[in-house]
Amino acid sequence: xxxxxxxxxxxxxxxxxxxxxxxxxxxxxxxxxxxxxxxxxxxxxxxxxxxxxxxxxxxxxxxxxxxxxxxxxxxxxxxxxxxxxxxxxxxxxxxxxxxxxxxxxxxxxxxxxxxxxxxxxx
Amino acid sequence: xxxxxxxxxxxxxxxxxxxxxxxxxxxxxxxxxxxxxxxxxxxxxxxxxxxxxxxxxxxxxxxxxxxxxxxxxxxxxxxxxxxxxxxxxxxxxxxxxxxxxxxxxxxxxxxxx
Numbered sequence: 001x002x003x004x005x006x007x008x009x010x011x012x013x014x015x016x017x018x019x020x021x022x023x024x025x026x027x028x029x030x031x032x033x034x035x036x037x038x039x040x041x042x043x044x045x046x047x048x049x050x051x052x053x054x055x056x057x058x059x060x061x062x063x064x065x066x067x068x069x070x071x072x073x074x075x076x077x078x079x080x081x082x083x084x085x086x087x088x089x090x091x092x093x094x095x096x097x098x099x100x101x102x103x104x105x106x107x108x109x110x111x112x113x114x115x116x117x118x119x120x121x122x
Numbered sequence: 123x124x125x126x127x128x129x130x131x132x133x134x135x136x137x138x139x140x141x142x143x144x145x146x147x148x149x150x151x152x153x154x155x156x157x158x159x160x161x162x163x164x165x166x167x168x169x170x171x172x173x174x175x176x177x178x179x180x181x182x183x184x185x186x187x188x189x190x191x192x193x194x195x196x197x198x199x200x201x202x203x204x205x206x207x208x209x210x211x212x213x214x215x216x217x218x219x220x221x222x223x224x225x226x227x228x229x230x231x232x233x234x235x
Contacts, residue, residue: 044229061223095171108162108219112171
């Protein structure tokens with residue numbers, strides 16, 4: 001069974017930097033697109049962007065382009081979501097999830113991490 | 123970008139009754155090359171990550187009870203629970219994976235009447 005293990009909850013202040021992680025186990029992590037999804041308190045799911053760990057090709061939602069950085073280290077089967085200067089509005093649960101692949105085409109999310117809660121105070 | 127719009131935003135259904143949720147995409151999510159609808163449905167219970175229920179608009183994920191079903195094509199999709207159980211209380215989301223950004227609908231909160 002695919003597992004995506006996310007780093008623990010973070011409590012930060014506005015202006016601080018942060019990097020959270022998602023490690024894949026029990027599957028060929030580097031050959032799947034791994035995405036990040038934001039869920040603000042009491043709100044819906046927002047697709048932020050994805051990365052292909054094998055070559056670090058990245059695609060961002062326009063809503064998040066320039067606001068966050070998605071990166072990967074295939075040697076340790078990990079992907080990361082990074083902020084250089086947090087805002088209170090970044091307070092949310094962040095999920096990593098694996099997109100399936102069929103004939104080279106990206107498909108639905110077929111595995112999810114448990115989420116990393118990021119709390120940012122002003 | 124494709125905008126996904128679900129209706130209703132919330133729904134209250136009696137136990138054993140049918141629950142129906144609609145999802146509309148701002149453009150078609152069918153690939154002409156394979157005639158597949160790039161549309162999935164997820165269930166999210168409080169304090170849990172989303173769980174995949176349906177993909178390709180109508181294919182049930184392994185282990186998902188057959189009371190859950192999906193239908194539709196092009197821009198209009200339907201998600202149905204044929205006989206609501208207490209454990210189905212959750213928020214349900216549709217998502218298109220036709221083109222990046224792979225957007226979600228705003229969610230539909232399903233409750234017991």
